[in-house]
Amino acid sequence: MVYSLTQLKKHKLLTRMQQQYHRNHPWRLSPGGLYIPHSYQETPPDRLSWWDDVGFILNGRRIIVWWQHPRHVYAVAIEGRAWQEAGPGPQDDWLTEGLKKNYRRVGTSRKKLVSYTCREPSDEAQRHDQRICTIRQRLTAEGIDMEVAPSWRLEQLKWATGISLVAPLEVRSETELAALAALARRLVRQETTLQKEFPGNGYARADWVRETAQRER
Structure with a gap:
């Protein structure tokens, strides 16, 4: 990624602000090093997932992931x-x-x-x-004539780096949430791409109709 001088200065400023904010307002992290805002104690293991949030620390900065399953976008x-x-x-x-x-x-x-x-x-x-x-x-x-492809977008905030992620994962436990966080971490580090992780994957009408019985439980 190529930055202009102005963009580079802004990026460095936001980085310092994020690190300072994290030092002054530390997250309460799980033993696995994750910020987990939701409980999964009453979540059935076969329930369809829609959206979730998870956070982790990378290079002294907060990364907050706002995840949606493609069925939620649909x-x-x-x-x-x-x-x-x-x-x-x-x-x-x-x-x-x-x-x-x-x-x-x-x-x-x-x-x-x-x-x-x-x-x-x-x-x-x-x-x-x-x-x-x-x-x-x-x-x-x-259903409607639409296909939702995996995607992700990074956003620099004053208190964290935000990742808006659409990926066909199921998140019904802290273990599955950890897998989501690991995917986001690899994407930020440019160690993988969504095309590699989900080749040819798109959520469309056939997927929505096939899941009807599960949604109505």
Whole structure:
């Protein structure tokens, strides 16, 4: 990778900031040296995975991995397609317009605002929501014409280096999470590529439909 002088200065500055932040705000790491934000105690070993996060330390800096299985990217695309197919809805901001104020009495002569109650959506808004739901159910059953390939993107932040990773792994235990972290580490070190790890792998309609029974458990 070739950096301009300005980019190189920014990269070095962010590196120093990341190292300093980690020294002042250390992660609580597992015995295997991982930052594990989620528990897997109640995760069945055969459950389909969707997304997860994991962190580790590399050269005194934090690496945070935001991982998605391709099926999660596919599911988000189905949701977006349902909204697109349903068309624009009515301009009915029922969450913020027409709120009812709820008070609690304080003492004998004063009252304090403690909450709000939203009004019901208009009939037109409810019909639009139902239309989206119906389309979503159909697209979920049929799938959509789309293929999700493995990908990754690195992002320099002030407190860590972030990796947005899409890869067809299953993460249902700390052992499988460690395998995800190991893959991210090798990618950062340029020891491997996603093409080598998952040659010719793309998640498409056939994969989504094949997993229907597992998703509905």
